[in-house]
Amino acid sequence: MTEILPPDEAGLARAAALLRSGALVAFGTETVYGLGADATDATAVASIFAAKGRPHFNPLICHYPTAAAAFAQVEADARASLVAERLWPGPLTLVLPRQPDCPVALLAGAGLETLAVRVPAHPVALALLRAVGRPIAAPSANRSGQVSPTTVAHVLAGLEGRIAAVLDCGPCPVGVESTVLDLTGPHPFLLRPGGATLETIEGLIGPVGRGIPHAVAEAARGLRSPGLMVSHYAPSLPVRIRASDVAADEALLAFGRPLAGAGAVYSLSDRADVTEAAARLFDGLRSLDAEGARRGLRRIAVMPIPDQGLGLAINDRLARAAAPRG
Numbered sequence: 323m324t325e326i327l328p329p330d331e332a333g334l335a336r337a338a339a340l341l342r343s344g345a346l347v348a349f350g351t352e353t354v355y356g357l358g359a360d361a362t363d364a365t366a367v368a369s370i371f372a373a374k375g376r377p378h379f380n381p382l383i384c385h386y387p388t389a390a391a392a393f394a395q396v397e398a399d400a401r402a403s404l405v406a407e408r409l410w411p412g413p414l415t416l417v418l419p420r421q422p423d424c425p426v427a428l429l430a431g432a433g434l435e436t437l438a439v440r441v442p443a444h445p446v447a448l449a450l451l452r453a454v455g456r457p458i459a460a461p462s463a464n465r466s467g468q469v470s471p472t473t474v475a476h477v478l479a480g481l482e483g484r485i486a487a488v489l490d491c492g493p494c495p496v497g498v499e500s501t502v503l504d505l506t507g508p509h510p511f512l513l514r515p516g517g518a519t520l521e522t523i524e525g526l527i528g529p530v531g532r533g534i535p536h537a538v539a540e541a542a543r544g545l546r547s548p549g550l551m552v553s554h555y556a557p558s559l560p561v562r563i564r565a566s567d568v569a570a571d572e573a574l575l576a577f578g579r580p581l582a583g584a585g586a587v588y589s590l591s592d593r594a595d596v597t598e599a600a601a602r603l604f605d606g607l608r609s610l611d612a613e614g615a616r617r618g619l620r621r622i623a624v625m626p627i628p629d630q631g632l633g634l635a636i637n638d639r640l641a642r643a644a645a646p647r648g
């Protein structure tokens with residue numbers, strides 16, 4: 323059963339308590355309804371992908387009540403501060419480098435070194451963000467492959483019974499998603515047109531690139547040769563998937579009961595739960611990479627993971643990490 327919560331004090335308190343406990347709550351913004359989870363809780367973030375039925379771990383936008391709260395977790399330069407001052411709260415998302423001590427789960431950013439942040443212009447959404455006191459990761463609140471929802475009825479049509487609650491924020495006034503602006507490089511880049519117009523943004527910070535940005539072209543190249551990916555998404559050690567045995571000079575990414583004999587072990591999920599494994603995947607790859615380098619191991623071996631539920635997304639990422647490098 324999915325609770326429908328009114329946008330009053332009691333409804334907000336309930337929505338905030340659910341989010342703080344790791345549950346999923348959909349809420350309205352000025353653009354579309356988002357499917358929210360505590361961004362600092364990797365398991366809660368993993369359950370977003372499970373509820374949406376997403377076959378890949380797309381990076382998610384983190385929502386904050388103020389620019390100051392957002393900029394405490396990402397590196398904002400003068401351009402970011404300027405657009406934020408003029409356009410937040412509003413339908414603009416900024417992609418910026420994560421701060422080293424950023425508490426947002428790696429899975430929320432799909433393992434990237436960057437994070438997408440935004441301050442939505444909706445009074446109920448802002449009240450919710452203040453009440454939770456943590457960043458909220460939220461993709462649009464639809465099943466994967468369906469269009470974004472702009473009413474509670476749209477949300478329920480796709481997600482009834484799959485999420486704890488939806489906070490009724492009325493129909494979304496903008497109705498298209500936020501503009502996504504990449505400010506990680508020397509030249510600003512439009513990653514997705516949306517609610518904030520290009521003209522307004524260019525009026526503030528000058529020309530904004532469009533088409534295929536350098537970083538994206540590099541990343542696409544990285545799909546075939548992960549060693550080249552600018553995102554540092556792929557580990558530096560080679561990856562061997564569907565391992566049924568493991569050598570002493572290999573690090574093991576285990577699923578279920580670990581194979582014996584590895585030089586190092588990271589357990590994705592002792593109880594072979596794919597949602598728990600998804601929550602730990604990027605941390606596991608990074609940990610084994612670092613430990614493998616320290617101990618002179620030559621490879622990461624990964625135990626088989628079923629293609630069910632989030633297993634499909636996990637295996638998609640692992641297959642890329644294991645692809646031959648150019």
Ligand code: TXA
Nearest residue numbers: 353355356381382383417436437438460461462499500
């Ligand atoms: O209006 C909106 O933005 C809504 C509301 C709920 O805030 N959210 C939304 O989220 O549309 P979603 O997940 O459907 O779209 C997020 C977009 C995707 O195109 C994703 O690739 C991009 O933002 N994105 C997120 N993090 C990124 C990152 N670190 N680097 C590049 N792109 C990123």
Ligand code: MG
Nearest residue numbers: 461462463470
């Ligand atoms: Mg979407």
